[in-house]
Amino acid sequence: MTTLSRRKFLKISGATVAASAVATSGCSLGNSGAGTKESGIRTVATYCDLCFWKCGAIATVKDGRLWKIEGNPLDPLSRGRLCPRGTGGVGAHFDPDRLRTPLLRRKNRGDEEWVAVTWDEALGTIAEKMQKIKAEYGPEAIALFSHGIGGNFLKHTLKAFGTPNITAPSFAQCRGPRDVGFRLTFGEDVSSPERTDIRNAKCLVLIGSHLGENMHNTQVQEFAEAVGNGASVIVVDPRFSVAASKAKHYLPIKPGTDLALILAWMNVLVQEGLYDKDYVDQYGFGFDHFAASISTATPEWAYIETGIDPDVIRETAREMARYRPATLVHPGRHVTWYGDDAQRSRAIALLNALIGSWGRKGGFYTPQSMDVPAYPYPPYPKPLKEKVDNPGHRYPFAHETITTGIREATITGMPYPIKGWFTYATNLLHALPNDQETIRAMQNLDLMVVVDVIPSETAGWADVVLPESVYLERHDDLNVEWFREPFVAIRQPVVASPHDQKPGWWIALQLANKLGLEAYFPWKNAEEYLEKRVTAAGLSWDELKEKGIIRGQHQPIYYSEGVPAEFPTPSGKIEFSSPQLAQAGFDPVPRYTRPTQGPEGSFRLLFGRAPVHSFSRTQSNPILADMMDTNEVWVNANAAARLDIADGQYVRLRNQDGVVSNRVRVKATERIRPDCVYLVHGFGHTARGLRRPFGKGASDAQLVTRSAVDPLMGGTGMNVNFVTIEPAEDNHA
Amino acid sequence: MSSRYAMVIDTAKCVGCMDCVVACKTENNVPEGYNRDWIVQDVRGTWPTLHMEIRSERCNQCDEPPCVETCPTGASHVHDRGGVVLVTKELCVGCKACIAACPYDARFIHPDGYADKCTFCIHRVEQGLDPACVAVCPTRCMTFGDINDPNSQVAKLLTSRKWHTLKAEAGTKPSVYYLT
Numbered sequence: 001m002t003t004l005s006r007r008k009f010l011k012i013s014g015a016t017v018a019a020s021a022v023a024t025s026g027c028s029l030g031n032s033g034a035g036t037k038e039s040g041i042r043t044v045a046t047y048c049d050l051c052f053w054k055c056g057a058i059a060t061v062k063d064g065r066l067w068k069i070e071g072n073p074l075d076p077l078s079r080g081r082l083c084p085r086g087t088g089g090v091g092a093h094f095d096p097d098r099l100r101t102p103l104l105r106r107k108n109r110g111d112e113e114w115v116a117v118t119w120d121e122a123l124g125t126i127a128e129k130m131q132k133i134k135a136e137y138g139p140e141a142i143a144l145f146s147h148g149i150g151g152n153f154l155k156h157t158l159k160a161f162g163t164p165n166i167t168a169p170s171f172a173q174c175r176g177p178r179d180v181g182f183r184l185t186f187g188e189d190v191s192s193p194e195r196t197d198i199r200n201a202k203c204l205v206l207i208g209s210h211l212g213e214n215m216h217n218t219q220v221q222e223f224a225e226a227v228g229n230g231a232s233v234i235v236v237d238p239r240f241s242v243a244a245s246k247a248k249h250y251l252p253i254k255p256g257t258d259l260a261l262i263l264a265w266m267n268v269l270v271q272e273g274l275y276d277k278d279y280v281d282q283y284g285f286g287f288d289h290f291a292a293s294i295s296t297a298t299p300e301w302a303y304i305e306t307g308i309d310p311d312v313i314r315e316t317a318r319e320m321a322r323y324r325p326a327t328l329v330h331p332g333r334h335v336t337w338y339g340d341d342a343q344r345s346r347a348i349a350l351l352n353a354l355i356g357s358w359g360r361k362g363g364f365y366t367p368q369s370m371d372v373p374a375y376p377y378p379p380y381p382k383p384l385k386e387k388v389d390n391p392g393h394r395y396p397f398a399h400e401t402i403t404t405g406i407r408e409a410t411i412t413g414m415p416y417p418i419k420g421w422f423t424y425a426t427n428l429l430h431a432l433p434n435d436q437e438t439i440r441a442m443q444n445l446d447l448m449v450v451v452d453v454i455p456s457e458t459a460g461w462a463d464v465v466l467p468e469s470v471y472l473e474r475h476d477d478l479n480v481e482w483f484r485e486p487f488v489a490i491r492q493p494v495v496a497s498p499h500d501q502k503p504g505w506w507i508a509l510q511l512a513n514k515l516g517l518e519a520y521f522p523w524k525n526a527e528e529y530l531e532k533r534v535t536a537a538g539l540s541w542d543e544l545k546e547k548g549i550i551r552g553q554h555q556p557i558y559y560s561e562g563v564p565a566e567f568p569t570p571s572g573k574i575e576f577s578s579p580q581l582a583q584a585g586f587d588p589v590p591r592y593t594r595p596t597q598g599p600e601g602s603f604r605l606l607f608g609r610a611p612v613h614s615f616s617r618t619q620s621n622p623i624l625a626d627m628m629d630t631n632e633v634w635v636n637a638n639a640a641a642r643l644d645i646a647d648g649q650y651v652r653l654r655n656q657d658g659v660v661s662n663r664v665r666v667k668a669t670e671r672i673r674p675d676c677v678y679l680v681h682g683f684g685h686t687a688r689g690l691r692r693p694f695g696k697g698a699s700d701a702q703l704v705t706r707s708a709v710d711p712l713m714g715g716t717g718m719n720v721n722f723v724t725i726e727p728a729e730d731n732h733a
Numbered sequence: 734m735s736s737r738y739a740m741v742i743d744t745a746k747c748v749g750c751m752d753c754v755v756a757c758k759t760e761n762n763v764p765e766g767y768n769r770d771w772i773v774q775d776v777r778g779t780w781p782t783l784h785m786e787i788r789s790e791r792c793n794q795c796d797e798p799p800c801v802e803t804c805p806t807g808a809s810h811v812h813d814r815g816g817v818v819l820v821t822k823e824l825c826v827g828c829k830a831c832i833a834a835c836p837y838d839a840r841f842i843h844p845d846g847y848a849d850k851c852t853f854c855i856h857r858v859e860q861g862l863d864p865a866c867v868a869v870c871p872t873r874c875m876t877f878g879d880i881n882d883p884n885s886q887v888a889k890l891l892t893s894r895k896w897h898t899l900k901a902e903a904g905t906k907p908s909v910y911y912l913t
Contacts, residue, residue, distance in 0.1 A: 068759040070869065081871045084752040090759050212748030217871055224746040224872030242748050245785035252781035611750035623758060626765050627751050636780060670780040 038064030044494040045072055045548025047479055049471030050085035050092070051614045052148055052170075053193060054479045055217050056549050057082060057089070059472060059494040066093050066472065066495050074549045076218075076485050077193065083215035084612045084627065091623030092453070092470045093495060097690050098620075099455055099467030100499035109443060112460045112688050119502065119510065122464050127514035129447040129463075130161065133419045139163050140385045141419040142447075143406045147426035149491075150468070152477040153508035153526075154424050154451065156377070160512060160520040164383040165418065167401035169431040172715045178335045180397045180713045181345025184578050186358055187568035190331050191367060191482050198222035198330075200362040203232045203323035205316075207258055207348065209332045212242035215611045216333070232323065234316050236261065238606060239634065239678050240671035249316050255604050255676050255719060256338050256595030257306040262347040263592055264302030265317045267294050269354050274321035276356030283565060284353065286577025286588070293577070293589035305594065324355040326362025334608075339708025339717035342397065343590040346578075350590070353574045359565055365557040367482035370550075372537040375529055378519055391415045395714035396584045402714040403432060404707075410441035420447035424504070425468075427456040430616035430682065430699065433707035433716045451507060454620055455689030467501045469493075474503030475526035478533055486552030488537070490530065490544050505529070586712060598722030599656060603635070604676040605721045607700035616682040616701075619693035630697035632667035634678035635725065640668040643725060650728035653677070655703045655721050662686075663728035664698035677723060737796075738815030738853055739880035739908040740867070741887045741896070742789055746874035749774055749787040753866035753875070760854065760865035767841050769851040770866055786913070789866065789875065792839040792851040793899060793907030794818055800831035800840065800848075809848065815879065816908065817855050822847035836903040853877070880908070 041062050048055045048069075056075025060067045069089050073080035082089075102122035103114035117125075133141050139162030146155060147168050155166055170176075179189035190196070198204060199222040211223045227233065227246050235247040236258065244250045253261060269275040270291050280287055299310035320327045329351050335341050349358075357363025389405025390398050391414070410418040421442065429435045442448055442461045450462040459465050468474075476491040505526040512521050523529040531541045539550050556562045569575050582588040598604060612618075612627040619625060633653060635645065645651060647668035653661040662684045672678055684699030703723060707716035749772045757769050770791035777784045798818045801809045808824035809831050811817070820831075825847035832840045832848065843849040854864035858877075862868065867875040878885040890896075891910060898907040 068756075081869055081873075082752070083871055084750050084755045087752055087755040087759065087869055212750065215750055215871075220748060220750070221871050221873070224748065224874065228743070228746050240781065240783050240785070242785075242787065245783070245787065246745070246748075250781065250783075611748070611752075612755070622765060623755060626758070627754060638780075670776060670778065670783055671785075673780070 044492060045546070046472070046491045046494060047075075047489045047548065048082060048086040048089060049148065049150065049476075049491070050083075050089050050618065051216070053077060053217050054149065054481070054489065055082055055086055056489050057086060058548070061495060066090055072548050074547055074551065075489065076483060076487055076551065077481075078217055079221060081217075081221065083217045083220065085215065085614055085618060085624060086217070088612065088621060088623040088627070089472065091621035093472050093498075094622060095454065095620050096622070097455065097692055098453055098470070098499070098501070099459070099465060099689075100501065101467060102500070103465040105463045109448065109463070110439070110461045112455075114465070119500070122466060123507075123510050123514050126447065126449055126464055127511060130420060130515060133446055134161070137417050137419055138384060140165060140383050140388065141417055142422070143167065143388075143410070143418050143420070144422040144424065145169070145403060145406075145426050145428060146422075146424040149479065150471070150476050150504045151424040153505040154422065156520065157508045157512045157515070157517065158422065159380045160517045161515060162381045162383055164385070164387045165389070165401065165406055167389065167403045167406055169403050169426060169428070171400040172398075172402045172404055172713070173336055173431055173433070173718070174334050176336070176398070176400060176713055177341030177710055177715045178331045178333070178345040180342040180399070181347075182331060182349045183399070184342075184346055184397065184580060185349035185353065185569075185575055190364065193218055193481060193483055194331065194333070195364050195367045195482070196328055196330060197362050197365045198328060199225050201226050201231055201326055201328040202362055203234070203320055203327040205234045205236070205320065205327070205329040206243050207236045207262075207330065207332060208337070209330045210237065210241040210243055210608055212246075213611055214333070214609045232319055234319065238673045238676050249312065249319070251308050251312065251316070252673055254305070254307045254673070255606060259340060259344045259347055259590060260297070260302045260305035260592045261308060261313065262344065262351055263294050263297035263590065264299045264313050265320070266347070266351055266354055267297045268299060268314050268317035269321060270294065272318070274318065275354035276324055279325070279356035280354065280576075283567065283574045285569070285571040285573035285575050286579075290350070290576035290589050293591070297592070305592065320355055323362075325357050325360035327355045328352070328357055328363050329355070336710070336715045337717050337719040338595050339710050339720070340593060341715055341717055342710050342712040343587065347590040350576060353576065358574070359559040359563065361558050361560065365484060366563045367484065368486045368552070368555045368557065369482045370480050370486040370488045370537065370552045372478060372480045372488055372533055375533055377522075385416060388416060388418060390714065395710070395712065398713040403428075404716055405714060407432065407438060407441045410444055411437070419445055420449070421445055422449045422451065423458055424451045425453070425617070427458045427616045429457040430701040433704045433718050435702060436705070451504065453501070454617065455687055456616065457685065457687045459689070460687050466507055467499070468507065469497040469501040469503045473497040473501070475505060475530060478530060484557060485554050487549055488534070488539065488544065489549045492545065596720065602656065602722035602724050603639075604719065605653070605655070605700060605703055605723050606676050606678045606719055607681045608678065610680040613680070613682050616685065619682060619685060619696070620690050622692070625692055629693070630665070631680040631683040632665045633698060633725070634667045634669055634672045636672050636674040637668045637670050639674040640666060645725060645727065651725050652728050653698060653703060653723040654726060655705060655723050657705045659703055659705055661698035661703055662695060666725075677725070734881045736815045736879040737881045737908065738794065738817055738858065739878065739887050739910060740853070740864070741876045741890045741910045741912060743874040743912040744786050744788055745912065746872045747787045747789060748872055749789075750871065752869050752871055753789045756865040756869040757851070760857075761852075764844050767843070767849070769849070786911075788911055790837070790899070791866075791909065792818065793837055793905065793909045794851075794853055796906035796908065797904065799834040799836070799905060803830045803834040805830060812855060815853070815855075815858070817853045819852055819855065820848050820850065822849075836900050836905060
């Protein structure tokens with residue numbers, strides 16, 4: 001075992017890009033033997049990991065060095081073109097801030113003081129502690145927070161170990177309310193990639209959805225295509241987003257009042273008889289009750305809440321009716337805003353139902369998938385205890401595991417103790433609201449393991465940090481998505497890992513071996529696993545390796561093409577009024593409540609995405625950091641002038657609970673309302689190992705000390721924090 | 734008629750995602766801290782009545798390039814195909830006269846000491862490929878081709894759509910066109 005002080009760790013991590021490149025070419029794949037340097041150009045088909053869209057990509061290696069990554073023309077997701085993050089994925093391999101070797105904590109949690117150890121020692125330590133926790137509390141006392149397809153193998157190991165507590169922030173901190181709202185209405189959710197037929201939409205309504213800044217590739221491509229075809233775009237956003245600049249109608253709504261606007265739109269469609277009566281008659285349930293419930297939600301009523309002119313509300317409602325059914329009211333993705341999010345999402349689902357867009361061209365298509373059997377593993381042991389996150393089903397419509405529920409149980413020990421956390425590729429301290437609660441929970445653990453490619457804030461609190469190979473250096477599970485057309489895609493290594501990083505599948509396998517779970521890993525390496533699945537699907541393994549993608553036959557995707565209109569709700573119809581909700585004590589038709597307002601003189605804190613970054617995971621990528629190395633706080637130009645704050649000036653944000661941000665420059669702009677400010681998420685890093693982005697910009701996550709919990713499904717609405725702006729003491733550095 | 738390469742960029746479709754900038758960096762090994770292309774968000778009006786044009790900008794590959802005019806060594810020159818303005822780095826002494834002469838601020842001094850800028854990816858174009866920025870753009874807002882060929886996509890776009898060039902008043906006759 002080598003001892004590694006933090007100073008030395010930093011020094012090791014501090015090697016330059018050039019130095020790590022040398023290390024890479026020295027051990028490049030394709031080398032025929034020691035000392036032989038690879039020359040010439042070769043390409044490898046794989047799929048991207050810069051976000052969860054998983055676009056097909058072709059990586060090019062020149063003289064043994066990773067050169068560039070382009071879209072795979074065979075791939076229906078990327079259609080041969082990646083987004084800027086995917087193109088900049090090269091930087092993930094060369095990132096000098098990467099984790100390089102397994103690390104054991106040396107001092108207190110959060111001190112970021114490490115000892116470098118071997119994989120054997122790291123995994124042995126983990127397995128030993130897991131067995132101890134299992135003996136004392138049962139296997140359910142281990143939880144896994146995982147994001148992305150790379151976590152599949154580790155999930156497998158932990159399921160085999162016997163825990164049901166496997167979760168991801170993508171539910172309760174992101175798309176959960178949307179999926180619940182759509183399930184309650186249509187019996188199905190919009191899945192991922194979303195089944196939105198943006199390409200064929202003649203009218204597209206975006207409510208806070210900032211396509212173009214949010215770079216979910218297919219959606220952005222189809223958005224540009226729709227705009228190019230002259231689609232009528234209606235954008236509802238407190239901020240004049242990129243999408244707003246493409247809109248025919250921009251509705252600069254007061255934050256938190258979207259539901260009032262949606263109800264008023266539906267009121268107009270019903271009152272003026274503009275909705276699709278045939279569709280509603282044929283497929284709808286509880287329409288009369290619904291219509292009566294929204295009869296008072298007039299545009300004049302909504303104006304007082306939203307600030308949107310009643311004439312504009314009528315005009316935009318009529319615009320939606322004019323193009324129906326090819327009018328798509330986009331369901332959004334990150335929709336945990338105000339705590340009424342599942343009901344707001346349900347209202348969006350109902351608006352689409354009135355337009356008749358579900359199942360129709362230009363609305364929501366019915367996705368298809370390739371039939372690729374799961375690997376024939378032995379059955380997992382049945383956990384003796386139910387999941388810990390949602391005791392007594394207090395959030396009755398949560399159909400996935402609630403991260404913050406696991407966090408709470410970890411703090412309280414109720415309904416039973418959680419003593420071990422694994423996190424895979426998710427930085428909980430930037431993803432969950434109230435970072436101090438997350439720290440409290442982590443302090444209660446007997447084992448905290450982080451598997452990641454970079455030393456995130458969360459990694460700083462781990463007992464054991466396991467450095468994973470980046471996606472360009474590893475196999476992962478097959479990508480078999482529900483999409484416009486069936487396909488299967490493979491991720492495979494392009495270059496070797498530059499240091500002692502290992503692929504997720506290898507980590508999961510080795511850990512299983514140490515836990516005595518060998519029976520769950522009948523394969524010896526990922527290729528064996530993948531080949532077995534691909535062959536079982538009747539596909540050619542060689543073809544998949546060569547092309548990266550195999551596409552299935554195009555199937556019907558609209559009702560008009562013969563897809564049966566089926567709604568797996570209790571009534572078997574589209575539920576305009578929901579008996580399920582009524583029975584559980586909730587409004588059967590969404591009802592608006594006014595959002596809480598902040599203290600006098602404060603601004604509501606809003607946050608979103610930039611096209612060149614994903615979450616808090618890419619700020620150390622040298623290519624993407626070169627595009628954008630910090631965030632700015634957007635402040636309305638007049639509001640800034642009133643506060644005597646200049647464009648470009650450094651300020652700090654102070655939230656309602658006295659939390660003060662890192663200093664950040666002001667973007668004084670006409671592009672935002674005077675009652676809110678906006679930050680791009682993912683900046684303001686405090687992890688010392690993230691040397692490039694350390695201290696650059698402000699972290700919205702740090703300021704999100706409060707959240708409004710969705711009573712239907714436990715989602716954490718995070719747009720309920722307010723800040724004041726104060727000049728930073730040092731304005732010029 | 735000889736060929737004249739041009740780029741036509743549809744500002745209605747461009748979302749300013751910077752994929753063009755990233756692709757240029759990897760394709761051409763542009764060093765950290767430097768860019769051969771960049772994004773401009775041109776905002777007009779006051780909240781909430783606003784207009785924003787988003788442009789992917791780069792060397793305009795001018796028909797009357799002041800950088801070539803001013804270059805004392807002949808490093809900056811017009812390529813024999815397509816009118817593309819290039820720099821022969823071996824001839825460049827890094828005097829920055831071209832940088833001062835360019836109305837578009839499109840050039841920089843490469844850390845290795847020579848003036849550098851967009852080449853319209855002539856190395857790709859001569860293999861029959863589009864420039865890297867055009868090839869990657871997820872919105873497909875960029876089109877590249879020979880504007881002297883009336884059947885080319887670029888020529889057709891300029892006859893069917895409204896467009897403008899940057900700083901037309903400078904008289905440099907840019908070959909990058911922006912559809913509005």
